[in-house]
Amino acid sequence: MTQTVLAVDIGSTWCKAAWLDNRGQMLAQGRAYTRDIPPGMHTTPDGFWGAFVAAVQYATARLPSDAVPAAIGISCRALFGICLDADGNGSWPAWQMALDRYTNPVIAYAHTDEAWNGANPFLYGYTPSFAGIFLWLRTHQPQPLTKVVRAGALRDYIVYRMTDAWVTDPATGPNQYTWPEGLFPLSGLTPDALPAILDPHTIAGGLTTAASEALGLPQGLPVVVGQHDGAAANLGVGAIRPNDGCFTLGTNYVFRGVMGTHPGTHAMGYWVAPGIWSFVGNIGPATRQFELMTRAIDEETPAVADIHKRLAPLAAEIPPGSKGLVLGPLPGPNPGDDDSLCRAVGQALENGYTQGAVYRAVLEAVAGAELRLVDRARQAGARPTRFVATGGGAANRTFLQILASVLGAPVEMGQTEGGILGAGIAAAVGAGWYNSLAGALTAMGTPGPIVQPDPDAVAFYARQE
Numbered sequence: 001m002t003q004t005v006l007a008v009d010i011g012s013t014w015c016k017a018a019w020l021d022n023r024g025q026m027l028a029q030g031r032a033y034t035r036d037i038p039p040g041m042h043t044t045p046d047g048f049w050g051a052f053v054a055a056v057q058y059a060t061a062r063l064p065s066d067a068v069p070a071a072i073g074i075s076c077r078a079l080f081g082i083c084l085d086a087d088g089n090g091s092w093p094a095w096q097m098a099l100d101r102y103t104n105p106v107i108a109y110a111h112t113d114e115a116w117n118g119a120n121p122f123l124y125g126y127t128p129s130f131a132g133i134f135l136w137l138r139t140h141q142p143q144p145l146t147k148v149v150r151a152g153a154l155r156d157y158i159v160y161r162m163t164d165a166w167v168t169d170p171a172t173g174p175n176q177y178t179w180p181e182g183l184f185p186l187s188g189l190t191p192d193a194l195p196a197i198l199d200p201h202t203i204a205g206g207l208t209t210a211a212s213e214a215l216g217l218p219q220g221l222p223v224v225v226g227q228h229d230g231a232a233a234n235l236g237v238g239a240i241r242p243n244d245g246c247f248t249l250g251t252n253y254v255f256r257g258v259m260g261t262h263p264g265t266h267a268m269g270y271w272v273a274p275g276i277w278s279f280v281g282n283i284g285p286a287t288r289q290f291e292l293m294t295r296a297i298d299e300e301t302p303a304v305a306d307i308h309k310r311l312a313p314l315a316a317e318i319p320p321g322s323k324g325l326v327l328g329p330l331p332g333p334n335p336g337d338d339d340s341l342c343r344a345v346g347q348a349l350e351n352g353y354t355q356g357a358v359y360r361a362v363l364e365a366v367a368g369a370e371l372r373l374v375d376r377a378r379q380a381g382a383r384p385t386r387f388v389a390t391g392g393g394a395a396n397r398t399f400l401q402i403l404a405s406v407l408g409a410p411v412e413m414g415q416t417e418g419g420i421l422g423a424g425i426a427a428a429v430g431a432g433w434y435n436s437l438a439g440a441l442t443a444m445g446t447p448g449p450i451v452q453p454d455p456d457a458v459a460f461y462a463r464q465e
Helices: 042-061 103-110 127-140 143-147 152-164 182-185 209-215 229-235 286-298 304-316 337-350 357-378 397-407 417-428 438-445 456-465
Strands: 002-010 014-020 026-033 067-076 078-084 150-151 203-206 222-224 244-249 253-262 269-273 274-284 386-390 411-413
Touching: 002 042, 002 229, 002 397, 002 417, 002 438, 014 042, 014 152, 026 042, 042 152, 067 152, 067 229, 067 417, 078 127, 078 152, 078 397, 103 127, 127 143, 150 222, 152 203, 152 209, 152 222, 203 253, 209 357, 209 456, 222 253, 229 244, 229 253, 229 269, 229 274, 229 417, 253 269, 253 357, 274 357, 286 304, 286 357, 304 357, 304 417, 337 357, 397 411, 397 456, 417 438
Parallel strands: 002 067, 067 222, 244 386, 386 411
Antiparallel strands: 002 014, 014 026, 078 150, 203 222, 244 253, 253 274, 269 274
């Protein structure tokens, strides 16, 4: 008999499920598409739960007959403002509002020291955004809040659907084990409405009868609290020590620079392991622009992943600087930049640049945007000396070679599914296989190959700064 844990990574594009053994090997996998879930009061939470169920069922159907499920762990994208009514029904009252501090002045206000009576709101991770969402709802659309008895995040809701427990992890919550007092007057929420904050490997509860029937798994199967997907990715590739830096190259391009403790600056971050804080930054629209520009190079190949595979070897043959072609920098500040960047790709091809040269110029633009993220992390106090990549882009060796040369430092090709492995590691500790996350990581994690910077490319990119 083979003991297994179920690890599920709930993302913006895919919900991916995998059964893992005690060495982190995937025995069966399944996935469901999430990008086309229609946003709405009820369609958003119901849609993600449906994708979760579909991915788990698909993976479980392919599980070897001698496998014995031991626990479930999840990794989940950030999506705040998911609520429950008195009957336990889920809703998302914030579905029509702008959800970030760059486009919503109320959420921007919730990130100020004034809103927190002089305290630094960035100590509390995503909590200011969470508070700002409910402050906006109170002042603009209060009616949906009249039925709310619990409030949290998508991660909390998925665990609730499995266990009836209303819990969260520190990274999804406030980077500590209690909610800060300043949250309550801002949000209008009461302490009993908020989820309990527990470590990601803590058992939240067992599968309820309803969840057991939906998932096709044993009733009472332990479910751990799980974690925010960024924290899970760092855990999965072993980037949980000060001076580690982790790139997630997936639907969003993110850099997390581990610092141990919060530096006290106004820098965004969250825990990537209990008590271990990390700077977090992303390059937002650059991800979308990267795909648009790649498709503009090759409009005939249907799957963009196949375009990357075809163009990467061609770009590897092009010298640094892409024969003088510069595209970007990414991300653009205006929506119209999407069109202008695609036009620039088309113009470059018309001017005689090869597809390999144009693709390399795109990769160089993205690598330059990643370098700016690393610089922001350094300004916040991070001192990354080890870099590791995860997500689908981590399989693009040509891009990692360019990124290593732009950084002037080696980059490890980590597990592309770092979030799944991180969720599985937490589940393995909850199942009692290992005594700690560090012990589980040692047993289940596998270091990837190291991509060394090219000395000539390092010199070239250094001259461009």
